Amino acid sequence: MSLCPVCLARIDAVRREIDGVVWLQKHCPEHGDFSTPVWRGRPSWGEWQRPKQPATPVADRPLPDKGCPFDCGLCRNHRQRSCTVIIDVTQRCNLVCPVCFARSNPAGPDDPGLEELERRFASVARMSPGSNIQLSGGEPTLRDDLPHIVAMGRRAGFGFIQLNTNGIRLARDEVFLKRLADAGLDSVFLQFDGTRDAIYRQLRGRALLDEKLATIDACAALNLGVVLVATVVPGINDGDLGAILKLGVEKTPAVRGVHFQPISYFGRFPEPPELKDRITLPELMRAIEIQTDGAFPVKQFSPPGCENAMCSFSSKFMVQPDLSVRPLLPVWQGCCGTPETFEEGARRSISQTARQWSGVPRDHLAMESEADSVPAVATPVGKDNVMDLDQFLRQVRTRTLAVSAMAFQDAWTLDLERVQECCIHVADEKGRLIPFCLYNLTSISGKGLYRP
Numbered sequence: 001m002s003l004c005p006v007c008l009a010r011i012d013a014v015r016r017e018i019d020g021v022v023w024l025q026k027h028c029p030e031h032g033d034f035s036t037p038v039w040r041g042r043p044s045w046g047e048w049q050r051p052k053q054p055a056t057p058v059a060d061r062p063l064p065d066k067g068c069p070f071d072c073g074l075c076r077n078h079r080q081r082s083c084t085v086i087i088d089v090t091q092r093c094n095l096v097c098p099v100c101f102a103r104s105n106p107a108g109p110d111d112p113g114l115e116e117l118e119r120r121f122a123s124v125a126r127m128s129p130g131s132n133i134q135l136s137g138g139e140p141t142l143r144d145d146l147p148h149i150v151a152m153g154r155r156a157g158f159g160f161i162q163l164n165t166n167g168i169r170l171a172r173d174e175v176f177l178k179r180l181a182d183a184g185l186d187s188v189f190l191q192f193d194g195t196r197d198a199i200y201r202q203l204r205g206r207a208l209l210d211e212k213l214a215t216i217d218a219c220a221a222l223n224l225g226v227v228l229v230a231t232v233v234p235g236i237n238d239g240d241l242g243a244i245l246k247l248g249v250e251k252t253p254a255v256r257g258v259h260f261q262p263i264s265y266f267g268r269f270p271e272p273p274e275l276k277d278r279i280t281l282p283e284l285m286r287a288i289e290i291q292t293d294g295a296f297p298v299k300q301f302s303p304p305g306c307e308n309a310m311c312s313f314s315s316k317f318m319v320q321p322d323l324s325v326r327p328l329l330p331v332w333q334g335c336c337g338t339p340e341t342f343e344e345g346a347r348r349s350i351s352q353t354a355r356q357w358s359g360v361p362r363d364h365l366a367m368e369s370e371a372d373s374v375p376a377v378a379t380p381v382g383k384d385n386v387m388d389l390d391q392f393l394r395q396v397r398t399r400t401l402a403v404s405a406m407a408f409q410d411a412w413t414l415d416l417e418r419v420q421e422c423c424i425h426v427a428d429e430k431g432r433l434i435p436f437c438l439y440n441l442t443s444i445s446g447k448g449l450y451r452p
């Protein structure tokens with residue numbers, strides 16, 4: 001099942017594989033045929049699949065009334081619990097990006113009050129205890145009371161709190177960043193679309209690279225983990241993936257992960273998408289391998305243990321003292337192993353994501369600098385990159401880099417099977433949990449399903 005991109009009516013859809021390309025094909029009685037590529041090339045869609053047993057997300061789920069995807073809350077059709085719950089703390093933003101899933105701008109509506117946010121944390125704690133939290137928007141750092149909100153999340157019992165941000169304020173407001181860190185912030189999910197200002201001018205409306213780099217340094221000084229998050233747009237930054245990864249490697253241990261998001265066409269985007277405007281996960285994996293001269297090879301990326309296999313890939317690499325990388329996981333094992341059930345996959349994903357994306361513990365960093373300052377103690381890396389066990393463990397503790405990607409679904413690519421297995425949920429103002437893609441989904445004319 002899918003939706004019509006024009007009228008958002010629920011319609012039948014099929015996945016059809018033709019010469020290695022999987023198309024989502026559907027027909028609206030009123031608006032005609034739609035055919036969109038959702039998987040292009042190797043690893044093939046067939047070999048990427050991974051069967052799982054359904055989990056029970058929440059106890060008191062409503063019965064579907066209008067039917068999926070119109071009764072999110074989550075309804076009983078949903079087969080996966082939340083790993084990450086997103087709480088939008090504002091709709092306002094200090095940028096007006098040509099590409100924005102939230103359609104934010106400086107003159108957004110009033111922010112939700114602290115009491116309202118307290119209720120939201122409480123309902124998430126009830127429906128999805130132990131989830132990781134991401135504070136998002138809009139641009140959350142526009143709120144001066146953001147440190148209070150982080151502390152509120154901590155008090156509500158959440159163990160990992162991440163901030164989704166463009167970094168503009170963090171780059172220049174050390175006091176604010178320190179207050180966030182002191183309040184218990186673990187990780188900064190930093191919009192980072194490329195290593196050249198031309199990319200930011202096209203995607204974000206102005207040059208931003210200096211501010212991005214300053215934010216990384218500021219987070220490093222406070223031991224906050226940073227994840228570089230790139231929206232990948234064909235023809236704009238799909239040639240910069242290798243450069244982003246190289247920079248990520250150089251900025252370890254402050255940078256803990258690089259996360260790629262192929263552009264989806266919801267919210268605000270310049271034009272309705274043509275075939276050339278899409279990049280699917282296997283294309284992204286192959287581009288990463290080519291642009292890094294094989295340092296991050298396709299065979300090291302694994303399907304998720306938590307969400308639907310079509311939605312993401314990930315791997316982990318150790319950065320060696322000479323800044324070369326070595327894969328940390330066996331081929332096809334993934335960060336979440338091979339769980340038998342959605343529930344197990346979710347539990348593993350929650351804890352491993354929190355550990356990897358947080359800052360490196362200070363005692364581990366101390367170990368590293370100690371070793372660096374006493375060269376006689378450190379084991380030199382031989383010409384064939386052999387390390388002794390101590391050095392290996394030290395590098396693993398301090399300098400691992402997670403590389404991952406998530407393919408969001410828009411009105412053209414929406415596949416209700418995938419949505420029902422989603423684990424990235426938005427907690428809305430009505431106390432509901434709504435899969436991220438459905439929350440942000442808009443029709444070709446900009447009509448939404450859930451986002452106010």
Ligand SMILES: [Zn+2]
Pocket residue numbers: 004005006007008009028029030031032
């Ligand atoms: Zn229609």
